[in-house]
Amino acid sequence: MNLKSIILAAGKGTRMKSKLPKVLHKVCGTEMVNHVINIAMKAGCTENVVILGHEAQMVKDNLKNNVKTAIQEKQLGTGHAVMMAKDHIKEDDKIVVLCGDTPLIKESTLQRLFDYHKENKCVATVLTTKVDNPTGYGRLIRDDNEDVLKIVEQKDATEEEAKVNEINSGIYCFNGKELKMSLSKISNNNNQGEYYLTDVIEILKNEGFKVGAYEGSTIEELMGVNSRVDLQRAENILKNRINQYHMENGVTIIDSNNTYIECDVKIGMDTIIYPGTIINGNTTIGEDCTIGANCRIENSSINNNVKIQSSTIIDSTVGNNTTVGPYAYLRPKSNIGENVKIGDFVEVKNSTIGDNSKASHLAYIGDASVGKNVNIGCGVVFVNYDGKNKFKSIVEDNAFIGSNCNLVAPVTVKEKGYVATGSTITDDVPGGSLSIARAKQVNKEGWVDKKGIFKK
Template sequence: MLTSIILAAGEGTRMKSKLPKVLHKICNKPMVNYVIEAAHKANLNKNILIVGHGGDKVREAVKNENVEIVKQPIGEEFPYGTGYAVMQAKDHIKENSYVIILYGDTPLITSETLTKLIEFHKSGGYNATVLTAEFEDPTGYGRIIRDENGNVTEIVEHKDATDKQKEIREINSGIYCFDGKYLKSVLDKLDNNNAQGEYYITDAIKILNEEGCKIGGYKIEDKVEIAGVNSKVQLAEAEAVMRRRINEKLLMNGAIMIDPSSTYIDSDVKIGKDTVIYPGVIIEGNTEIGEECVIGHNSRIVDSKIGDRVNIQSSTIIESEVDNDTNIGPYAYLRPNSKIGKSVKIGDFVEVKNSTIGDKSKASHLAYIGDAEVGKNVNIGCGVVFVNYDGKVKHKTIVEDNAFVGSNSNLVAPVIVRENGYVAAGSTITEEVKSGALSIARARQFNKEGWVEKKNLQREEKK
């Protein structure tokens, strides 16, 4: 069995925030969720999350992540330290398992590294393995001491290191792989006889060495993976790394980005081949975009599904669907539950909400379409408003296939415009428009001759 114990109980005072540290978001996802995801992808089939400060909020954030929650007691009467946190999971550790110790504030760790760590641990016959990295400036980190065979004999903290030991650049990441049997045994032997009065999992390595166990050290090449997030500055740095990873993965899979450095895409987004993403684009949540699309500058798409060959220019789309060969924008706004068909035109300053619009229909500019069912090949003129709210209740408007709604018209819901019905420009429609009929709902024009002169309202050019 492969098990992870993910430590996420810390208060995170350096974050200067009311939010638990591990819930601060990177690319719109709590950082602890990245650690859990890496564990799942590395086939760690049992994952224990140790929570403490803000535990209820953490529990809510990971409720769909298939982890077991263990609460660490917190308060002045309880000790602290990584060793104490791991102790809380003791009852979940099986003697015949491999256990990896992870941290909820190291979101850049990858499943590939965890898999290699486990393989190194198994193949070397180690009882415990330390994940290490080499830093040009290792100041502040615990140094890895190895014997002539390359096995780890000791981890020396920076403050306790000799001058010669301080020259060592290989450091302890704090991530470990243990045989379950040895981890479970050594947890009973940890003590907090130190200046901080805390239990440290680092001491487990020292104890196992003294007992003659074999300790390995697996060095990773990309040290950024072990970077912890303890401040808003480090949060921003981790965000930059994660965005680069996401964008590179999408580019490798066939997307095109004009300027990846100014493109913001969440980790769960899918983008098809030859889709072009312009600068300033933000794509969030569970969004899926098809092939050969163009997503113009400053567009924002959230939790939406976009078909193939769709052109979106400087527009916002939220929780909606857009089918193939459709043009959106510029400056269009698709609000939640909008479903746009094939070869549709939703033009500039058109807002759609909770509506379906059939294939080949057009709303080219300055219209509001709310709570509506619009058929195929319908023309919605400039300035048309679907009047859906009576002050208490939202009502539905139906416009059937091949209908024509003239500019500056109001469709007062609930109302139906039947197939091939026409609405004259400037009309306010409150009753059904029959199939094939022209509906005119406006006052007859009446001109009063000489009215301007009579009222002395002539406009003269100012000198």
């Protein structure tokens, strides 16, 4: 079975009250339309066609996974949208039609829909569910034998049809040949003046083809995101799914309601996540880590047995058995080795720090290469910027940088070089040497009295 998806993403989404197209609003860090594409691919779709309309180029620029696109210049209904993809529909294809604003549909639900479609030899299958209050949804109308007759939109439903509580999800599976045939026969003779994809079901039924309805989803999965309120609801639902997945795979999350983990994050077993933590992007966290309260980790790789307290880590790598924080900031391109200590109020940027080194507190390490077993004292500043250009500092293995020192780049502290407290280093420090770069202390006795500073 050559399975393809057609994803409807042409609408403006006026209720979002946003300059951004509706389908580009993010849920747990990923655009809604990309959620749908990802789910379709996981469910087995080998080709995905996204129907674009409002702000087509902006949406296209944000699509991932090499999808194909088609343009719906005027939004004349769901049937019209699928017509725009007719060149991508082959007679022997199986086509699943999805909505770009339903990011909560599950891969497993789509796979069961495909299985039902195949096993029951249908040419079209509608995904449905039953709800207590079907207001606003299209109704699935069955005959006395429970076979599908048609789908009726809310505004076109009779009083009796409106009482039906089995609703249309807007998700369908079609055989390509019959879909193309029926699309050529739909009309816009309805209250909205639109071409409904739902009319395809009645057309196929009247042509004598087998049409099925698979009641196999939850209303939560089918929730369309049409407003900021819907967006927040979807965020909470998906956040809880993600957190549950990690907990089921051996991660301890102390307070799931206050822990925010995006879809692509990977976390090893026996890691503990404390409340207020935000982990996003393509982040990987190893086993036996402790991620303390109020941490933010983005697009970073955290190895095993790392302890992070109340710190921010962006686009960086942290090696095994390292501690970070509290209140540390690892800016992009920080590569921290194993058994390293990055202490409180230490900022690292575009730097490599070797194994067993430590910067325990109040330091700035920017554009630097720091070797192994290096001590960086309190108040050390790697002075990397002259107002126009950035320069690099090198501190080799087993060096010692005393407290309150400035390393004015470009400068190198050779292996086992020592820098005395309070020094400003502008020249290279030879290996095994002590460098002292500070003015000689001068005490002027009686100076305060001579100045009369404390006279009344």
